[in-house]
Amino acid sequence: MKILIVDDEQAIRDALGRKLNREGFEVVLCGDGLEGLRAFHAERPDVVILDIIMPGGMDGLTVCRRIREVTDTPIMMLSAQAVTEDDIIEGLNAGADEYLTKPVRLNEFVARVNALLRRSQLINIETEQGYNDGYLSIDVHRRHVHVNGRRIHLTPTEFKLLAVLMENSGRVVTQRDLLEQVWGHEYIDDVYYPRVYISQLRRKVEPDPANPIYILTEHRIGYRFEKQSPPLIKSQ
Amino acid sequence: MSLTNTITLLFNGFTIALSLGFLLIVLSQNARKELNQLFAALLFLVTLWNVGSLLALAFSLIDPSFSFIPLAISVMELGFTGASIAIYGLTAVLVGVHTKRFRALAFLSLVIVLGYQILLVLSRSPLPFESVGEGFYKYRFQPLAAFLYLTFDGMAFYLIWRYRRKIRRPSLFWGLNLFIIGQTLGFLNPELRVVSLSINLCSFATLIISFAILRQEIIVPLSERITQVEAVHKVSVAITSHIGIDIVLDQIAIQAVNWLSADGAGIFLNQGDDFELVTVYNLPSRYLHTRIAVGEGIIGLVANRRETVYLENYGRDWINGLNLPLADETFGSVISIPLIYGGDAIGVLMVIAGRQGRLFQTEDVSLLELLGSQAAVAIAHSHLFAEQFELTKQVEYARNQLEAVLTSTENPVIAIDRNLRLIFANKAAKSVLPINQNSVHEILAKYFPGRTNTNFKEIIRYLHKGRSYIYEVEVKSKSYLCHITKLGGPKTKGWVAILNDITQLKELDRLKSEMIRMTSHDLKNPLQAAMANLELISEDLTNYENTDIHKSIDIINKQLTRMNRIISGILDLERLKTVTPSIDICEAEKIISDILEDLEQLGSDQGITLKATSEKGIPNFLADPDQIKQALVNIVENAIKFTPRGGEVTISTKRNDSNIIFEIKDTGIGIPETLRDHIFDRFLRGGQKGQQGAEHITGSGLGLSLVKTVVENHQGKIWLTSSVAKGTTFFISLPAITENNDNQLSQGQEWKSETQLHA
Secondary structure, eight states: EEEEOOSOOOOHHHHHHHHHHTTOOOOEEESSSHHHHHHHHHHHOOOEEEOOOOHHHHHHHOOOOOHHHHHOOOOOESSSSOOOOHHHHHHHHHTEEEEEEEOOOOOHHHHHHHHHHHHHHOOOSSSOOEEEOOSEETTTTEEEEETTEEEEEEOOOHHHHHHHHHHHHTTTEEHHHHHHIIIIITTTOOTTHHHHHHHHHHHHSSSTSSSSSSEEEEEETEEEOOOGGGOOOOOO | OHHHHHHHHHHHHHHHHHHHHHHHHHHHHHHHSSSHHHHHHHHHHHHHHHHHHHHHHHHHHHHHHTHHHHHHHHHHHHHHHHHHHHHHHHHHHHTTTTOOOHHHHHHHHHHHHHHHHHHHHHTTTTOEEEEETTTTTEEEEOHHHHHHHHHHHHHHHHHHHHHHHOOHHHHHHHHHHHHHHHHHHHHHHHOOOHHHEEEEHHHHHHHHHEEEEEEEOIHHHHHHHHHHHHHHHHHHHHHHTTHHHHHHHHHHHHHHHHHHHEEEEEEEOOOEEEEEEEEESSOGGGGGEEETTTTTHHHHHHHHHTTTTEEEHHHHHOOSSSSTTTTTHEEEEEEEEEETTTEEEEEEEEEEETTSSSSOHHHHHHHHHHHHHHHHHHHHHHHHHHHHHHHHHHHHHHHHHHHHHHHEEEESSSEEETOOEEEEEOOHHHSSSOTTTTHHHHHHHOOOOOOOOOHHHHHHHHHHHTOEEEEEETTEEEEEEEEEEEEESSSSSSSEEEEEEEEHHHHHHHHHHHHHHHHHHHHHHHHHHHHHHHHHHHHTTTOOHHHHHHHHHHHHHHHHHHHHHHHHHHHHHHHHHHSOOEEEEOOHHHHHHHHHHHHHHHHHTTTOEEEEEEEETTOOOOEOOHHEEEEEEEHHHHHTTSOOTTTTEEEEEEEEETTTEEEEEEEEEEOOOOHHHHTTTTTTTTGTTTTTOOOTOOSSSOOOHHHHHHHHHHOOOOEEEETTTTTTEEEEEBBBSSTTGGGTHHHHHHHHHHHHHEE
């Protein structure tokens, strides 16, 4: 497994790289965004670790967006700058699958990387079913999602989240179950993850994200996917 | 027929005619007045007397043995004795000493005389009389009649002389005297043969009396009325001409004296605690500015009771002490009337007659009261005028000052009235907004937050309670904090808005946030590098035996962790300030049980028992569950930290009116009084500030300030009670969802935006 680390702080990227090396990963280290993007295309890593604030013309968010234009490779943001949830959401909007704030413990860091890898590989959900009501269509097998006839781009995490919810459509999936099934048991305490990703997902698939009709919130329990009958949906 | 007889006859005839004439005049003037009634009775009886006498004389001249002569004599007797009774009555009324009993007596006497005469006529035992020729006749002395008329005449005579000062007209005085003398002569007549002298004198006296009474009752009052009208006119002119109050008061005093033919007058004015003599007329000027306490002396009595006091004789009737020097020696009659305005005695008018002057009478009182009411109005008006003038000056001054302040201030200030008309806008306001009389509506629509009608009404109601409504508004790319308050007292007259330019503050705040962000970034990167490398070293040295190295690594690790916590704390605070709480329905019990679950491990590690109690029926509340939970966790963690092993931390929830109260009680070391005021300050840590037993406790010192920010963001309150070595109890109160504000939920969005407004 090859992991690309882009961080302007050499001490950090070296330490993270050494740790990942010890864990048996192949590591590519880069010191700025442009170099990172080049390395990504050249090396085709399995996971990308991105710092956000970096010198030079390209920051982590831009790198992330550029990568997302071409591939679904799992991306982890690792930033010292996040202050508010909005910062995290901004990162996730750029297409990251994970957002960790510095300082992070090496063991935890490795665990998250592993979880990311697992998530991207375990795409084959048990069900072969798809979903299509004319407005929203989900092809689990091919990992394609269309909204209103246009194909939209979901990160692996987002897609997995949608798939898990759809699979359990009509039933409430608790936060805990979601964390375990989508992110992995390491994430069981990161209760805000589902919230952030759900709103992210709603923004992408709901006709009106403020008044969701597909992904509904069950207060303090979890979330529920509700199928819509085709006539209810009017394409806009 | 002798000359005397002729004169007597003529006199009788004249008297009868004139008497009847006077009778008509007096009765037509005022038949109800007692004096007039008695005067009429006198005239009637004198007429009877004269008629009787005339008839008797006439009959006896025609035929001395004419049988009607006794009847005429009876009539004459009746008139004669009756007249004596009437003259007494008249005198008594004139001097004002008559009583009810007297009237009965007089009436009874009259009836006796009348009855006696009628008896004589009916019994045909006429008075024995004897004609002595030439019209003179004499008859036997009648003891009853003599007794009656001598008694009444005597009494009348006494009254006339005793109260001669009360009889204002000398002609009346002498007329009465002459009448009595005349009647007394009649007593002598049988022997002195002067019966016609008596009747002639009395007739003459009656004419004099009639004339005097006519003058006193009709002519003088009429002419007095003219002077009264003139006096009232003068006073009115003085009042309305807005000349000084002193001149008005002087005028009133002068008029009072002239009107009552008094000797002096003074006006006392209420000066708050006492009455001051401010005007005197014909009184010693050293009396001026005499002060008399409220309730003291005549003045006090008059002012207190708001009633006129009339003293006929000051020295005799007033025994309650001295008002003014020499008053006892010089004052005769005194009338004091209160000057009442609006139910309050604002002064007292005192009119005095000297010892040798006239005695005032009750009519004088009503005259003076008439003047008094005018005086009161005059004084009150001039006071009001002076006050208003002063007030206008003050208001003008205050207005100028206020306007100067408002104009020179750089904060835009705008005031509008209830009808949304512009009252005031200072220079700053006009330079920021295109405000004028016509643009008020536009500006309100554009910059006032009450876009929806309900919201607007809410704000108006909020303002009406006297609170000021504060919101942020952007005008021409500048940020202002707008304070709106109502104008006027209990009734809202309008609203005033003051804009504070906070553009720079906001910019500073943004810079500060930016700086904190950058700082935290610059701190966290090295921290990450250090921690990561430390972990690598620690891994490298896993098999290394030297415990000192492991100890050092452990210490470095702990210090780095602590540093991280401090930085995170700062960032948490920063985040709370910038992030809108995501409001949800919170269940107190659920939150508490979550907290217990989270902290059980920490508690048992520290040897602390965690407990939770809850009242039944605790309502839910609206809050950001994560923030509230974090706040409570911080407090409970604190409680655990500051409680020695074996202690107890109890979380309980209660309901208090429309609030939920969380109570976190520990059996810890307590917080010294000196620390309590600063407990919520940033970076305060118990251990560093000499809190006994807390030296070993570490922390960022940010926990409680974070808690406070969270609680206040939720419109809640936080406070504590503590006693050293016994424990501390923190209280957090949050508004609950009650039946009344259940609809908050449906208006969640609005509620949230309001939260921001008031935060």
